[in-house]
């Protein structure tokens with residue numbers, strides 16, 4: 001997590017607060033990435049055979065929560081990694097990295113809001 005090198009979580013100084021505020025805004029801005037089929041397709045493509053087997057077993061057992069959990073983690077992890085990688089590569093903020101990927105994926109806001117209670 002390279003971003004953490006530059007500030008301290010819950011530190012409270014104005015610099016750290018600013019970074020955290022920007023991170024929150026970046027998270028909101030990333031909504032279209034979470035609703036993008038192209039992004040989800042790539043995230044699922046990164047799954048290992050073991051992870052896919054766990055998904056298949058959840059489906060067979062009718063374990064919707066288990067299946068959702070695996071998919072959510074895969075998607076969330078993939079998007080966060082993608083954003084961090086871009087921010088590292090060109091040394092930009094996470095906010096700018098999100099803007100870059102929105103353009104790259106041609107992702108536009110979808111008419112749904114995230115149910116944060118579902119995120120682990």
Ligand SMILES: [Zn+2]
Pocket residue numbers: 007008011012013014015016017
């Ligand atoms: Zn600080």
